[in-house]
Amino acid sequence: MTINVGKVAMVPITSIEIGERARQEMGDLQDLENSLKESGLIQPLAVKLLENGKYLLLAGERRYTVLLTNQVLEVPVRIYEGELSELEMKVIEKSENFYRKDMEYYEYDSLINEIHTLEQQIKGTSAPGPGHGGHKLKDTAEMFGVTDASVSTAIKRAEARDAFPELFESCKTQKDATNVIKKMSESIIKETIAEKLDRDKQGGSTLTKLANCYVLGDFFEGIKKIPDGVMHLVEIDPPYAIDLNNAKMKSGESIYQQDQYNEVPSEAYREFLFNTFKESYRVMADHSWLLCWFAPQPWFEVMFDMIIGAGFNTTRMVGIWTKPSGQSKRPEMHLANSYEMFFYAWKGRPALNKAGRSNNFNYAPVPPQNKTHPTERPLDLMKDIYNTFAFPGSRVLIPFLGSGVGLIAGHELGLSSIGFELGKGYRDSFLVKVNSMVN
Numbered sequence: 001m002t003i004n005v006g007k008v009a010m011v012p013i014t015s016i017e018i019g020e021r022a023r024q025e026m027g028d029l030q031d032l033e034n035s036l037k038e039s040g041l042i043q044p045l046a047v048k049l050l051e052n053g054k055y056l057l058l059a060g061e062r063r064y065t066v067l068l069t070n071q072v073l074e075v076p077v078r079i080y081e082g083e084l085s086e087l088e089m090k091v092i093e094k095s096e097n098f099y100r101k102d103m104e105y106y107e108y109d110s111l112i113n114e115i116h117t118l119e120q121q122i123k124g125t126s127a128p129g130p131g132h133g134g135h136k137l138k139d140t141a142e143m144f145g146v147t148d149a150s151v152s153t154a155i156k157r158a159e160a161r162d163a164f165p166e167l168f169e170s171c172k173t174q175k176d177a178t179n180v181i182k183k184m185s186e187s188i189i190k191e192t193i194a195e196k197l198d199r200d201k202q203g204g205s206t207l208t209k210l211a212n213c214y215v216l217g218d219f220f221e222g223i224k225k226i227p228d229g230v231m232h233l234v235e236i237d238p239p240y241a242i243d244l245n246n247a248k249m250k251s252g253e254s255i256y257q258q259d260q261y262n263e264v265p266s267e268a269y270r271e272f273l274f275n276t277f278k279e280s281y282r283v284m285a286d287h288s289w290l291l292c293w294f295a296p297q298p299w300f301e302v303m304f305d306m307i308i309g310a311g312f313n314t315t316r317m318v319g320i321w322t323k324p325s326g327q328s329k330r331p332e333m334h335l336a337n338s339y340e341m342f343f344y345a346w347k348g349r350p351a352l353n354k355a356g357r358s359n360n361f362n363y364a365p366v367p368p369q370n371k372t373h374p375t376e377r378p379l380d381l382m383k384d385i386y387n388t389f390a391f392p393g394s395r396v397l398i399p400f401l402g403s404g405v406g407l408i409a410g411h412e413l414g415l416s417s418i419g420f421e422l423g424k425g426y427r428d429s430f431l432v433k434v435n436s437m438v439n
Contacts, residue, residue: 239272
């Protein structure tokens, strides 16, 4: 919902009710009293208009207490109207502290991080591309009249300080702290945060469930522990055997953690595909779906033959992910490529969850700077694809997890998913991402 923020008004202090949100410990109020006497009340109290005409205090209880003690009769308040959830009231409480004159730089960073996370919990995490809802960095920036970049940097400082507090002990300013994180490897920060999340996670939490579904290990070893005939959907995003690292760098796109991307040599690709499809077929139920992304040049016919050879049925009329714009290594000669393809194949005679749906999935890609894996796809795309082929409660296998977006998509659709990945850095990034979504 949109919070309706009314105008600032003067109201009798006796018309303000504390309610159940009162502090148990007020701390030292003398410095606050001295500050109010010297500079006045810079920030109005935050209140909610009640049906009886009085006001419920949302934020500013320490200032309220000092003003009441000093027998101030009327106080400035910012009035919030309409129904407010607990999360929305918490955002108001946090936001109200933003303009404190005595705030240390690290308190500012922590406050920005908390408010941004709370807003994402209320409105959802924004997907890339136009027309998508959810809360963005830009939205947090606009709340406080700062730039997107300053919000992003503040969040990075807050996360890094939480993971490495000892490195920030000598920092006196934001600039000092920013210089510290510039010297730190992003992968090291994510690894440490992920390790902390692993230690702190609770047994029944969403983070724990998703972390347990992200198996760090070799698919060909891990699948040996999965019994025959239990999976309803297998979604494979294999290495493309096209020297992806080099191709991405030539196109100007940097690859985060590129040293962890496990490419397969072209001469070994057929055997790799055969083993992948063979094991997938074994663990799939009698009437189930297989999806497999691929590089059409040069592997279209090879992929088709391998799928048929493993026992599946399929069609050359593949699924297509179309994008708003494309890329070309030789724009003077080749049209820019703006789509990716996946084979959909079946074991037995399964039914689509979305009967009659088009084979075209139109979504903007994840911006390169936001990727944690070179082939990471947008969450909304994966949810749409999974929801097309899988019914609620279906079991999903993802042999090569990468960014882990498939696990998140499955979780949000009520599917039971599991997958494997060799790169520890990708799992670390996944844990950090999931933690930001659920906290």
